[in-house]
Amino acid sequence: MTQVANGSDTHTLSVYVANKPGVLARIAQVFARRGFNIDSLVVSSSVDGNFSRMTITAKGDPSGLQQVIEALRKLIDVMHCVDHTGEDIVVRELALVKIRVTAEERTEALQIADHFGAKTVDWTESSMILMVTGTTDKLDAMIGLVKKFQVIELVRTGKVVMARGAEET
Amino acid sequence: MVEKKTDGAQALVKCLEREGIEYMFGLSGGAAIPIFDALITTNTKIKFVLVRHEQGAAHMADGYARATGKPAAVLVTSGPGATNTLTGIMTAHMDSVPMIVITGQSVSWMLGKDAFQEADIFGITMPVVKHSYLVKNANDIPRVAREAYYIATTGRPGPVLIDLPKDVGAAACTADLYQEMDLPGYKPYPETIDKEKILEIAEALNKSRKPVLLVGHGAIISDACAQVKALAEKLNAPVVNTLLGKGGFPETHRLSLGMLGMHGTAYATKAVVEADLIMSIGSRFDDRIIGQPDKFGRNATKIHIDVDPSEIGKMIKPDLFLVGDARPILEELNKHVARLDTAEWLARLEGYKKKFPLHYKKQGGLKMQHIMDELYKLTGGKAVVVTDVGQHQMWAAQFWKTDGRLDWLSSGGAGTMGYGFPAAIGAQFGRPKDTVVLFCGDGGFQMTMSELATACLHKLPIKIIVLNNHYLGMVRQWQQMFYDDRKSGVDLEGNPDFARLIESYENGKGLTLKRPADVRKILTRALEYNEGPCLVNAEVVKTDNVFPMVPAGRALEDLLVEPPRQKMEKPTGST
Ligand SMILES: Cc1ncc(C[n+]2csc(CCOP(=O)(O)OP(=O)(O)O)c2C)c(N)n1
Numbered sequence: 001m002t003q004v005a006n007g008s009d010t011h012t013l014s015v016y017v018a019n020k021p022g023v024l025a026r027i028a029q030v031f032a033r034r035g036f037n038i039d040s041l042v043v044s045s046s047v048d049g050n051f052s053r054m055t056i057t058a059k060g061d062p063s064g065l066q067q068v069i070e071a072l073r074k075l076i077d078v079m080h081c082v083d084h085t086g087e088d089i090v091v092r093e094l095a096l097v098k099i100r101v102t103a104e105e106r107t108e109a110l111q112i113a114d115h116f117g118a119k120t121v122d123w124t125e126s127s128m129i130l131m132v133t134g135t136t137d138k139l140d141a142m143i144g145l146v147k148k149f150q151v152i153e154l155v156r157t158g159k160v161v162m163a164r165g166a167e168e169t
Numbered sequence: 170m171v172e173k174k175t176d177g178a179q180a181l182v183k184c185l186e187r188e189g190i191e192y193m194f195g196l197s198g199g200a201a202i203p204i205f206d207a208l209i210t211t212n213t214k215i216k217f218v219l220v221r222h223e224q225g226a227a228h229m230a231d232g233y234a235r236a237t238g239k240p241a242a243v244l245v246t247s248g249p250g251a252t253n254t255l256t257g258i259m260t261a262h263m264d265s266v267p268m269i270v271i272t273g274q275s276v277s278w279m280l281g282k283d284a285f286q287e288a289d290i291f292g293i294t295m296p297v298v299k300h301s302y303l304v305k306n307a308n309d310i311p312r313v314a315r316e317a318y319y320i321a322t323t324g325r326p327g328p329v330l331i332d333l334p335k336d337v338g339a340a341a342c343t344a345d346l347y348q349e350m351d352l353p354g355y356k357p358y359p360e361t362i363d364k365e366k367i368l369e370i371a372e373a374l375n376k377s378r379k380p381v382l383l384v385g386h387g388a389i390i391s392d393a394c395a396q397v398k399a400l401a402e403k404l405n406a407p408v409v410n411t412l413l414g415k416g417g418f419p420e421t422h423r424l425s426l427g428m429l430g431m432h433g434t435a436y437a438t439k440a441v442v443e444a445d446l447i448m449s450i451g452s453r454f455d456d457r458i459i460g461q462p463d464k465f466g467r468n469a470t471k472i473h474i475d476v477d478p479s480e481i482g483k484m485i486k487p488d489l490f491l492v493g494d495a496r497p498i499l500e501e502l503n504k505h506v507a508r509l510d511t512a513e514w515l516a517r518l519e520g521y522k523k524k525f526p527l528h529y530k531k532q533g534g535l536k537m538q539h540i541m542d543e544l545y546k547l548t549g550g551k552a553v554v555v556t557d558v559g560q561h562q563m564w565a566a567q568f569w570k571t572d573g574r575l576d577w578l579s580s581g582g583a584g585t586m587g588y589g590f591p592a593a594i595g596a597q598f599g600r601p602k603d604t605v606v607l608f609c610g611d612g613g614f615q616m617t618m619s620e621l622a623t624a625c626l627h628k629l630p631i632k633i634i635v636l637n638n639h640y641l642g643m644v645r646q647w648q649q650m651f652y653d654d655r656k657s658g659v660d661l662e663g664n665p666d667f668a669r670l671i672e673s674y675e676n677g678k679g680l681t682l683k684r685p686a687d688v689r690k691i692l693t694r695a696l697e698y699n700e701g702p703c704l705v706n707a708e709v710v711k712t713d714n715v716f717p718m719v720p721a722g723r724a725l726e727d728l729l730v731e732p733p734r735q736k737m738e739k740p741t742g743s744t
């Protein structure tokens with residue numbers, strides 16, 4: 001659980017839902033109505049195409065979190081909702097960072113990329129796009145370092161999570 | 170001969186009929202014409218009632234459901250027809266009332282293009298429905314209709330909306346009209362009752378010396394009234410009820426203390442303050458009954474029984490709880506409880522009943538309480554009572570002792586003015602042989618009095634008691650108590666003569682009541698008139714106030730039994 005400055009906490013929820021129109025709106029309303037801000041949201045279809053998996057990280061009053069979870073579970077289109085906050089689970093994220101680099105800066109940029117296992121997925125005279133995957137902290141660290149160059153654009157996927165071993169996500 | 174094809178609209182009507190829908194309340198329009206046509210072409214047994222405003226249709230379905238325990242349907246057109254039902258849907262949602270709302274919609278290829286009378290009713294209603302459907306394929310209709318009925322009526326009931334684009338209603342439905350439901354995410358009740366927890370609850374009860382059972386709407390919905398009664402009698406424990414819990418336990422029973430909370434009886438509220446154990450059966454610890462949450466039941470073991478897991482710990486953190494249907498839970502619990510030593514406790518509460526009785530004076534002008542009291546005596550309390558929202562609602566809740574499970578209808582969670590009259594119409598349709606009494610404020614009546622036509626046309630013998638104080642009385646009371654009596658926007662000058670108004674409709678009868686001495690005579694005449702609705706315009710005193718009162722947000726122990734002498738601080742609680 002990450003404590004943030006304004007006293008609200010970041011929570012990681014995994015929600016398994018029917019793959020139907022309107023589901024995302026219903027889910028979003030549960031958060032919005034209680035003043036929770038969704039920080040990141042990943043939706044993709046699951047093995048069974050009738051269902052989707054949502055990984056949601058949201059900020060809000062921790063005492064209200066249980067209400068959010070129960071309200072999500074109450075939705076007819078929600079199969080289950082698991083709170084992974086503070087659990088030891090597999091968490092991954094992917095980021096694409098487009099930076100402006102001069103010929104002189106390029107070597108250092110590549111060194112940073114190499115250190116974080118990032119790939120160079122685009123390369124022009126004056127810019128390059130680095131692709132990095134890993135935990136949120138790792139991405140934050142690399143992005144922090146490349147900020148010494150000019151970051152033109154940054155796109156992150158948001159967290160995807162999976163419970164380890166026999167545990168259900 | 171070619172077999173006649175069924176279209177989507179016909180499939181919908183047939184399926185709802187098969188699910189058991191008896192009444193449909195609504196008003197037509199372009200996008201709903203195929204569905205209205207299907208009411209004729211299918212030769213359905215569903216009885217359609219044309220309303221004068223769609224809000225009325227939703228409240229009628231609500232009133233029908235609360236008075237019978239069965240859902241009704243609402244059928245309206247797209248756009249404004251659909252949005253007019255919104256208040257009624259929200260009202261039903263807040264009070265867990267089953268309802269199926271069918272809205273016609275623009276043709277599906279125009280969705281999102283601001284077509285004539287296109288409104289995103291699926292999106293607009295999302296926060297106030299239990300579930301909703303936007304049907305895109307006529308072959309889905311049989312499944313959707315079945316699911317809608319099932320979802321509306323099971324677990325914690327609520328409204329379900331079906332938005333049907335005109336082309337989908339007109340398209341052929343080739344699917345079998347009996348379809349399996351596909352609801353893998355819907356678990357209305359837990360699979361088993363946790364027997365261990367029942368024993369824990371029984372143990373807590375058996376240790377208590379000052380218990381209070383708190384009965385809410387859930388006990389009525391679950392049809393657990395006999396079990397509540399058995400429990401109370403077995404334990405010899407006093408019972409309080411919420412506004413919507415009226416009828417969950419007979420209020421004339423020796424163990425009943427009546428309604429608790431903001432305008433509850435002093436003895437019910439004091440019982441909860443002093444109790445060493447509070448067990449809620451199907452109440453959601455609404456802010457109107459708990460006062461200041463952190464002070465509620467500070468010294469009591471709190472037990473919460475509710476079918477909706479999201480209610481557990483929402484307002485009050487219980488010491489023990491059990492999620493599930495109240496009836497089987499109480500059936501099991503009753504096997505494990507014994508008579509408690511409550512003699513002293515009951516004697517103490519009896520003392521409060523004597524010391525702080527509900528009271529009013531028959532002199533000094535006509536009082537709402539007097540009228541309610543007298544009508545209660547004249548009917549022997551045998552009536553379905555419907556209220557609107559305001560002072561009259563609270564006095565009715567106090568003075569009308571409700572014994573029957575489905576005999577009290579009032580908008581609790583939403584507090585919707587305008588609810589009463591159409592709800593009474595729905596109740597009278599559902600209970601044609603019973604006396605239906607409506608207590609309504611002059612403000613609220615004017616919000617939905619367009620349904621006078623509906624009530625008069627169908628000759629519904631509703632007793633409409635308009636408690637006419639020429640004010641938005643409840644708001645005026647707050648202004649007097651907390652805002653130095655500055656009356657802002659509460660004077661209902663311009664009221665019509667309600668008795669003459671109803672007389673302008675065929676079958677409608679109007680009476681005027683002005684003097685306390687005439688109460689019995691006029692009410693008797695109203696009870697004797699059964700050719701249609703009878704409206705009594707009761708010119709009551711203008712500035713009476715409802716007590717006891719727990720100011721919003723204050724602790725229950727801060728209860729004001731009588732009007733305060735000193736100026737009150739502005740309330741901090743929700744509204
Ligand atoms: C639709 C709606 N609008 C406003 C309110 C706020 N409100 C609550 S009670 C009340 C006064 C009701 O006046 P009236 O119907 O005359 O009943 P009385 O209190 O005088 O008995 C008002 C305006 C409400 N509950 N519902």
Ligand SMILES: [Mg+2]
Nearest residue numbers: 610611640642
């Ligand atoms: Mg009034």
